[in-house]
Amino acid sequence: MEVGQEFIPLTKEEITHTQLVRYAGASGDFNPIHTVVPFAEKAGLGGVIAHGMLIMGFVGKAIGTWFDVNRLQKFSVRFNSITRPGEKIIVIGSIIGDTNETWLCQTKALNEKGEVKITGSFEVRKN
Amino acid sequence: MSLRDKVGIHFEPFTFEIEKGKIKEFAMAIGDANPCYQAGEALPPTFATVIEMWGGTDFIELAEKLELELPKVLHGEQEYEYLGKIKVGERVTGVTSVTNAISKENMDLIKLETHYKNEAGELVLISRNTVIERH
Numbered sequence A: 001m002e003v004g005q006e007f008i009p010l011t012k013e014e015i016t017h018t019q020l021v022r023y024a025g026a027s028g029d030f031n032p033i034h035t036v037v038p039f040a041e042k043a044g045l046g047g048v049i050a051h052g053m054l055i056m057g058f059v060g061k062a063i064g065t066w067f068d069v070n071r072l073q074k075f076s077v078r079f080n081s082i083t084r085p086g087e088k089i090i091v092i093g094s095i096i097g098d099t100n101e102t103w104l105c106q107t108k109a110l111n112e113k114g115e116v117k118i119t120g121s122f123e124v125r126k127n
Numbered sequence B: 001m002s003l004r005d006k007v008g009i010h011f012e013p014f015t016f017e018i019e020k021g022k023i024k025e026f027a028m029a030i031g032d033a034n035p036c037y038q039a040g041e042a043l044p045p046t047f048a049t050v051i052e053m054w055g056g057t058d059f060i061e062l063a064e065k066l067e068l069e070l071p072k073v074l075h076g077e078q079e080y081e082y083l084g085k086i087k088v089g090e091r092v093t094g095v096t097s098v099t100n101a102i103s104k105e106n107m108d109l110i111k112l113e114t115h116y117k118n119e120a121g122e123l124v125l126i127s128r129n130t131v132i133e134r135h
Helices: A017-027 A037-042 A052-066 B020-030 B048-055 B059-065
Strands: A072-079 A089-098 A102-111 A116-125 B014-017 B073-082 B091-104 B107-117 B123-134
Touching (some): B014 B048, B091 B123
Antiparallel strands (some): A072 A116
């Protein structure tokens, strides 16, 4: 590992309505904008949107392929845009700096068109 | 309740037992087949959302207490600081408070922080999130 290194991107399968229902149940986030189409339409969202935390979960999955998650110290994201069923998410990341003990990394989740869903950073203990 | 009055609100402490089955279910919902989650050797980095939603104040309750209009509420930012290992089978206790609330052009931003302690009373995880209410 070295500063400047880019990680192998993680490509997820297309998000489905079923996955949103499943994630709602697993996470306990039953906000109906994620699962109930008429509610989401009434809310002016033009249909259901994915839980931001699901997309952050994808980023967490990517981090777990790049590092031992038990060494993760900090993980911060901003949700830049909404994601809908049918979209495919790709997670990229790189090491942008380090200290004696820690790798400082940045990450992004994008769809296939390159629209940014999440920008984030994380810190991982070297040993 | 004015926006400013929301700062300093503390929610009731909540306790949640870290069950192996729940870890698996959550990892599978994300589509994360990392064997360390299956074995209960680690928690997915975003697992604290389960603790919050199932153990504590879920989104709907939170919106009610903060007088937010649910259809207008979005998640803006999320941060986790991992300070200690949370073990499977352990009970963790979380306390959530509102640390900031500001109004921007067409939205209100409310910052919440949850401190999680293990059974020994050690601070093991801090979750910080920003909730957006569109006007």
